[in-house]
Structure formats: structure tokens, C-alpha cells
Amino acid sequence: MPKVLVVDDDPRMLMMLRRGLAFEGYPVLEAQSGTEALEKLRDHDVDLLILDIMMPDLSGLEVLRKVRTAGETLPVILLTARDKPQEHVQGLESGADDYITKPFSFDVLLARVRLILRKRTPETSELRYADLVLDLQRHQVCRGQRVLHLTPLEFKLVQTLLENPERVFSKPMLLDRVWGMEYFGDVNVVEVVISGLRQKLEQGGESRLIQTIRGAGYILRED
Incomplete structure (x- = not known):
């Protein structure tokens, strides 16, 4: 909601x-x-x-x-x-x-x-940035022709970034949006999930899409 x-x-x-x-x-x-x-x-x-x-x-x-x-x-x-x-x-x-x-x-x-x-609210069920596509109806994420097998947290993180491309998200903002207000654990869990998600996104040798903005957070942006 x-x-x-x-x-x-x-x-x-x-x-x-x-x-x-x-x-x-x-x-x-x-x-x-x-x-x-x-x-x-x-x-x-x-x-x-x-x-x-x-x-x-x-x-x-x-x-x-x-x-x-x-x-x-x-x-x-x-x-x-x-x-x-x-x-x-x-x-x-x-x-x-x-x-x-x-x-x-x-x-x-x-x-x-x-x-x-x-x-x-977007009328389309598909979110797209560069060659990254998220299909809300199928609950599926693809990078180019590859279907990515994501955890629920990774899927929600990709959805958040795709809904706001080229916008910087701090760790607290991502915790709030992806993990929810009831989460009170270590903020560094964001780094762990981002790292695992990057491995899946770049497994086929593709370029990095989730960039780190030092001291600010993360952004979905092409190199």
C-alpha cells in the first residue's frame, strides 16, 4: 500500500x-x-x-x-x-x-x-530500464533474455528501483520501502542484499545497473 x-x-x-x-x-x-x-x-x-x-x-x-x-x-x-x-x-x-x-x-x-x-498508479504491468524488465503480472524479472531467480526481498528491491530510476535511495529509505517500518535490524543488510542482487544481474557479463553513490546510497543508472 x-x-x-x-x-x-x-x-x-x-x-x-x-x-x-x-x-x-x-x-x-x-x-x-x-x-x-x-x-x-x-x-x-x-x-x-x-x-x-x-x-x-x-x-x-x-x-x-x-x-x-x-x-x-x-x-x-x-x-x-x-x-x-x-x-x-x-x-x-x-x-x-x-x-x-x-x-x-x-x-x-x-x-x-x-x-x-x-x-x-501506472496502468502498465511492466517496468523497464535499459535491458532490465520486471513483469508484475508474471512476478518475473529479466535481464536481456535471462530470467532472474530472485528472492522476495530482491524482487521488491528491483521493483522499488525500477519505479524510481536514476533516483538515489539511502539505506534507511530502502529499509523503509522494502523491509517495512517494522524492521529494526542492522542497516547493513541492505549492502548484503544489493551485493547478491548485483551478482544475479551481472551473471551474464552485463554492465552494472545498481550504482553506489558514496555517502548517499544506491541508484538505478547505466554506466
């Missing part, structure tokens, strides 16, 4: 959103300030941001501008208690995908969440 980051300085609103989204099956991260939200976005791979505008340190609009300036394209839903048309326009022009005025029905928010995520 897509991962959602909820940002609001009202603990009651955070609790309501966290419980409601979790009940629907969405993994939920939360933050109570704009600064904390940017930290969570840096350390975790997030699929949707639900962002309150009025916060004490960085406003939601400031957070949104920083996110868009950094080149992040994740969908953003703004929450606000203000209902002036010019504020709606300002939020949308800052890069928001949707705008919901408080108080609101959780069912309305949930419908907006589903609509936005459905628009972002």
Missing part, C-alpha cells in the same frame, strides 16, 4: 488521520511541524503528503515550496481552516494536488486520497 505522511500540529487531528488511514490499510508516518515533516521526507520514501497549512515553525506552504524546489513530485493534499478562494489558488499554484477545508468528513478525505493515488 502507498505510504502516507500526515503533518499537523493538532494531536487530535493527527490521531484521527493516523487511525483512519491505518484502518484502510495505508502505512502512516506523522509529523507535528514543518521541520519534522522535511526530516521525515528526507529519511523515508513517501507516496502521499497530507499537509496542514497553519503550523508554528514552517507553514505548510513553505514546506510544499521546499518539496517542489527539491524536485519531488509526490502528490500533496493541503489542509486548512481558511476558506478564502485566493488561499485555495495560492495553495494550488504552490504545487498542491488538492485542497481540503477543515472541518471535513474523513470519508471525503479518503475519497480524495484514493483518487490522487489512482491517478499516480
Whole structure:
């Protein structure tokens, strides 16, 4: 399920959103300030941001501008208690995908969440980069004409990289996306799985696709 980051300085609103989204099956991260939200976005791979505008340190609009300036394209839903048309326009022009005025029905928010995520979901069942192909329907990965025999973790890792080619993933981000939020083991397990996956990807003498960016993480990129 897509991962959602909820940002609001009202603990009651955070609790309501966290419980409601979790009940629907969405993994939920939360933050109570704009600064904390940017930290969570840096350390975790997030699929949707639900962002309150009025916060004490960085406003939601400031957070949104920083996110868009950094080149992040994740969908953003703004929450606000203000209902002036010019504020709606300002939020949308800052890069928001949707705008919901408080108080609101959780069912309305949930419908907006589903609509936005459905628009972002690829219609194709095949992911491809260079000569690496992942078929979601067949649950199969090929490098050129070779079918790769991958573990479930390796398959999920390849899928994550193929969905975000030429994007750097830190070890914590890969742990979060591939292993899940409940994993609390050694972060170096990422290196072990990457090493084994590289051996399978390069077994036929092919070039390296999973590159190491020293001090940053890993990226799916051709030499």
C-alpha cells in the first residue's frame, strides 16, 4: 500500500488521520511541524503528503515550496481552516494536488486520497530500464533474455528501483520501502542484499545497473 505522511500540529487531528488511514490499510508516518515533516521526507520514501497549512515553525506552504524546489513530485493534499478562494489558488499554484477545508468528513478525505493515488498508479504491468524488465503480472524479472531467480526481498528491491530510476535511495529509505517500518535490524543488510542482487544481474557479463553513490546510497543508472 502507498505510504502516507500526515503533518499537523493538532494531536487530535493527527490521531484521527493516523487511525483512519491505518484502518484502510495505508502505512502512516506523522509529523507535528514543518521541520519534522522535511526530516521525515528526507529519511523515508513517501507516496502521499497530507499537509496542514497553519503550523508554528514552517507553514505548510513553505514546506510544499521546499518539496517542489527539491524536485519531488509526490502528490500533496493541503489542509486548512481558511476558506478564502485566493488561499485555495495560492495553495494550488504552490504545487498542491488538492485542497481540503477543515472541518471535513474523513470519508471525503479518503475519497480524495484514493483518487490522487489512482491517478499516480501506472496502468502498465511492466517496468523497464535499459535491458532490465520486471513483469508484475508474471512476478518475473529479466535481464536481456535471462530470467532472474530472485528472492522476495530482491524482487521488491528491483521493483522499488525500477519505479524510481536514476533516483538515489539511502539505506534507511530502502529499509523503509522494502523491509517495512517494522524492521529494526542492522542497516547493513541492505549492502548484503544489493551485493547478491548485483551478482544475479551481472551473471551474464552485463554492465552494472545498481550504482553506489558514496555517502548517499544506491541508484538505478547505466554506466
